[in-house]
Amino acid sequence: MSANILPDQFKDLTGFVADWALPSQVERIRKRRASSIEEIQAFYAGILPRMEHIISYLNEFKSGEMPEENARLLNLALSFIEVSPAVELFHEPDETGTFDSDRLTIQE
């Protein structure tokens, strides 16, 4: 039984886990909106080059049967997706003037 925070080959991403390995969309969007664009860009830049590797590693496992370390890795990837519009499209943590996401009830 492994006590790893992340799978061994992704140990270098451990620094992101506390902030970004979040298990729900509600938590991930709140984190994005509460971060600076610099923090978001640093996270995005750290994960982007590893994404193909993360996906092919996780694809080896059946959905829904993941050990904790894999679940954290997946949540990092989902946070990457959550922040990607901020980096790629809006160039700010949240698009200025858009509808307040705190007013949306989000249910997954």
Place this chain on the structure above:
Amino acid sequence: MATLNDPGRWKKQYPHLGTEPIPIEANVSREWFDLERDKIFRRSWLYVGRNDELKSPGDYLTRNIAVLGVSVLIICGKDGKIRAFHNVCKHRGNTLARNAEGHANQLTCDYHGWTYDLQGQLRFVPDEAQFSELQRPDCALKPIALEIWEGFIFINLSPPPGVTLEKSLAEFARDLKGFPFAEMTKVVSYSTEIKANWKIVMGIFQEGYHVPTLHNSAVADAGTGPDNPFGYPLSLKLYERNRSISVYLNPHHAPTPAESLAYKYGASLLGPEGGLPQGVNPLRDSHWLFDANVIFPNLILDLSSAAFWTFQFSPLAVDLTSFEANFYMRPARNAGERIAQEYNKIILRETLREDLKVHEDIQANMASGALDHIYLSDQEIAIRHFYKVVDDLIHDHAS
């Protein structure tokens, strides 16, 4: 592409709709709102949800049809049939089921313990002998007409409904049948209240004119391009009350790194797939993004290759609307598909947030007297049709 950009394409196809500016009265008038309540919402098939949430006997939903002041209980009976009732105990009128969704073997009123079965029949009354006039069949839950099409549950508060659901869906019943609805499950729901008239909020989802401006940061690059800078629809069909708009996909769209990753490993929202019914992407255009199907009065059902979604607009007041968006996609079989699904959820959510941002200002501005009319370009003809349908119905104009 000559037809796509043909000037006046839609007014030539639908000359009876005219081209004049449209008065704003429909959005701010309490008289219109009351007439809409009585002549539209009280007489129409109203969408309440999909039947995949009611698979087993005892599964139930409750829905508040605020404009009519009715609380509806939708429940799967012991026989597997889904029925709707007024969510009201027949003893002294207490609300019966209090949760938005749940599962029960029977329904017990929390006031005096009257108990109903899953078919709405009264089965148990504490101290029943002390009632002199009680006939249990008279006290069954009051039924509401319910019909289901392709898993979409509709109810009708008009006793009896004027037409069947299938007749009301008209061309959609034929044209959209066979879309793989049952292969997709709900992956996320976004809901909120918008301080604007239901028709104001519905308008944006029926035109592409706003895409290059409002969605400039995000999806404008997917919905517009050098061949179609204003986001004209591929096709547009105006029926008696319903309408369908086929939305253009820019072939020169440049994916972002996240999009490229997502669509390498999972289902893309972009581009047509084979095997869709003839009514979806009816021109079989390879530059197709999705179809917006407006089901009268207040449901929009959008169909794309990898997903479908519903937008529901429930009037609460002339200037207040409850909005709910539900997205359905095929279940993710692995992490890559899960990540692609998340990309689709996020990009649709951010686009939706852009779509929702204008309506409250518009409502306030209309109420302020700043403008008397709205002006509609040719490709905004769906909105013109929408206002005409509502106007004709509530003012009894011959169609």
